[in-house]
Amino acid sequence: MLNTGDILETIKMVDDQNLDVRTITLSLSLLDCADSDGKAAERKVYDKIMRRAGGLVKVGEKLSSELGIPIVNKRVSVTPISLVGSPSGNYLGLARVLDKAACEIGVNFIGGYSALVHKSMTDAERRFMETVPEAIGTTEKVCSSVNVASTRSGINMDAVAMTGRIVKALAERTADRDAIGCAKFVVFANAVEDNPFMAGAFTGLGEGEATVNVGVSGPGVVAAALKACKGADLTTVAEVIKRTAFKITRAGQLVGSKAAALLGAEFGIVDLSLAPTPAIGDSVAEILEIMGLSSVGGHGTTAALALLNDAVKKGGVMASSMVGGLSGAFIPVSEDAGMIKAARSGKLTLSKLEAMTAVCSVGLDMIAVPGDTSAETVSAIIADECAIGMVNNKTTAVRLIPVPGKTVGDEVNFGGLLGSAPIMPVSDVDSGEFIRRGGIIPAPLHSLKN
Amino acid sequence: MKAIVTVLGKDKVGIIADVANIMKNYGVNICDISQTLMQEYFTMIMLVDLSAATVDFAELQKNLAASGEEIGVDIRVQHQDLFDSMHKI
Numbered sequence: 001m002l003n004t005g006d007i008l009e010t011i012k013m014v015d016d017q018n019l020d021v022r023t024i025t026l027s028l029s030l031l032d033c034a035d036s037d038g039k040a041a042e043r044k045v046y047d048k049i050m051r052r053a054g055g056l057v058k059v060g061e062k063l064s065s066e067l068g069i070p071i072v073n074k075r076v077s078v079t080p081i082s083l084v085g086s087p088s089g090n091y092l093g094l095a096r097v098l099d100k101a102a103c104e105i106g107v108n109f110i111g112g113y114s115a116l117v118h119k120s121m122t123d124a125e126r127r128f129m130e131t132v133p134e135a136i137g138t139t140e141k142v143c144s145s146v147n148v149a150s151t152r153s154g155i156n157m158d159a160v161a162m163t164g165r166i167v168k169a170l171a172e173r174t175a176d177r178d179a180i181g182c183a184k185f186v187v188f189a190n191a192v193e194d195n196p197f198m199a200g201a202f203t204g205l206g207e208g209e210a211t212v213n214v215g216v217s218g219p220g221v222v223a224a225a226l227k228a229c230k231g232a233d234l235t236t237v238a239e240v241i242k243r244t245a246f247k248i249t250r251a252g253q254l255v256g257s258k259a260a261a262l263l264g265a266e267f268g269i270v271d272l273s274l275a276p277t278p279a280i281g282d283s284v285a286e287i288l289e290i291m292g293l294s295s296v297g298g299h300g301t302t303a304a305l306a307l308l309n310d311a312v313k314k315g316g317v318m319a320s321s322m323v324g325g326l327s328g329a330f331i332p333v334s335e336d337a338g339m340i341k342a343a344r345s346g347k348l349t350l351s352k353l354e355a356m357t358a359v360c361s362v363g364l365d366m367i368a369v370p371g372d373t374s375a376e377t378v379s380a381i382i383a384d385e386c387a388i389g390m391v392n393n394k395t396t397a398v399r400l401i402p403v404p405g406k407t408v409g410d411e412v413n414f415g416g417l418l419g420s421a422p423i424m425p426v427s428d429v430d431s432g433e434f435i436r437r438g439g440i441i442p443a444p445l446h447s448l449k450n
Numbered sequence: 451m452k453a454i455v456t457v458l459g460k461d462k463v464g465i466i467a468d469v470a471n472i473m474k475n476y477g478v479n480i481c482d483i484s485q486t487l488m489q490e491y492f493t494m495i496m497l498v499d500l501s502a503a504t505v506d507f508a509e510l511q512k513n514l515a516a517s518g519e520e521i522g523v524d525i526r527v528q529h530q531d532l533f534d535s536m537h538k539i
């Protein structure tokens with residue numbers, strides 16, 4: 001039987017409220033492509049991506065058109081290249097092959113130029129990390145991530161120091177493009193193995209051969225639902241978000257399961273995410289402001305975000321057979337029109353963003369900072385974020401962009417979904433000695449919770 | 451295969467007749483119709499069966515959109531699955 005109201009509601013969500021499936025990401029194991037002959041490894045990686053992911057873009061377009069819902073990104077994630085490339089040490093060759101394959105199959109990003117060094121680092125991993133600036137700076141579609149901390153093992157401060165230097169090196173290498181290389185490099189604490197979102201997606205070692213993971217979106221849909229219940233108390237607000245998140249997630253579950261069947265892959269997870277875009281009406285900040293804050297960044301922002309994040313998960317969990325990834329509301333500054341506005345006016349600061357990351361997914365994301373920010377300061381910011389993730393048993397991440405030659409008051413424009421951002425001030429306190437100490441910040445105690 | 455056809459546009463004489471005729475031309479069987487006016491906008495939703503359709507889904511979509519443009523309405527066809535998924539547990 002036809003339910004006109006439901007059908008029109010769905011159409012309105014897509015047409016007017018920017019409902020989309022943000023990404024279908026094919027997570028591909030490349031463990032069987034490792035080879036002590038670097039050229040043979042390149043060949044195996046290329047062949048496998050072409051064979052297993054060759055039809056991904058076409059499948060995405062077909063589903064999008066048949067179901068009537070946009071699928072914005074089609075992407076591939078692979079086993080950390082620090083492992084696949086270790087027998088040969090041909091990391092850069094593999095980066096170029098990933099880029100070539102990604103261009104040929106038409107995906108917009110391929111993730112997995114990654115290393116997991118949260119406790120310690122092998123010699124091979126150290127050599128791999130040293131290749132990241134060149135690999136990311138000289139390829140177009142390859143994304144890189146490094147896990148430097150976990151709740152069980154603590155924070156590897158040697159790796160934190162190194163990632164600060166990588167961020168700076170990437171900024172210098174891509175200085176002519178507003179340091180866009182930094183947008184393709186993310187540093188994690190408690191990285192997840194089934195994340196469909198870039199730049200941090202990689203195929204974890206616990207994953208299967210080929211798995212479809214889906215990232216949903218829909219801040220505009222949540223915002224529209226909340227506008228309709230103006231004046232209601234926060235209990236009602238949470239209920240409305242839950243109900244809306246359920247519907248959004250169901251769309252992701254449907255697309256993911258159909259895509260997996262068409263690609264001959266397993267269906268993995270739906271990432272219960274509220275991922276904004278720079279488009280007007282597709283902003284997480286706007287949702288917080290509809291709740292009653294005159295601007296995101298003011299007092300109350302963390303509480304409002306905690307409510308939003310939790311309600312999104314509660315609504316989404318029931319809508320999907322399997323959930324995972326980075327599930328939660330994302331707060332990337334340059335990719336969210338409301339965040340950009342608040343950062344520009346000075347109402348949203350780095351300190352407030354750091355507090356917000358304690359209650360939402362994922363971390364300090366897409367934040368442009370002055371070009372003269374030192375590698376040690378970048379590392380210190382990463383260390384703070386890792387501490388939040390480690391202690392709170394959650395995933396946190398940092399994607400900072402120290403834009404060479406720019407300072408507070410300037411703006412950068414990355415274009416497309418990466419958006420634009422004002423340069424935000426960082427503290428001028430010197431944390432260099434703390435970072436240079438290196439070593440491990442030990443894992444926290446799991447009793448005496450205070 | 452079942453699909454949902456939605457027809458949206460400014461109301462005028464003969465929209466149902468025109469759309470039904472287009473469906474007939476492509477061998478699309480109309481199983482259920484719901485039609486209403488929202489303000490002055492004509493809104494029609496049809497549940498259709500495509501098992502006897504003379505063209506494949508992508509072509510049908512393209513042709514319906516083009517035919518809709520000719521008679522001044524927006525016609526789209528989507529799998530029923532999305533609506534069922536989002537609104538039924």
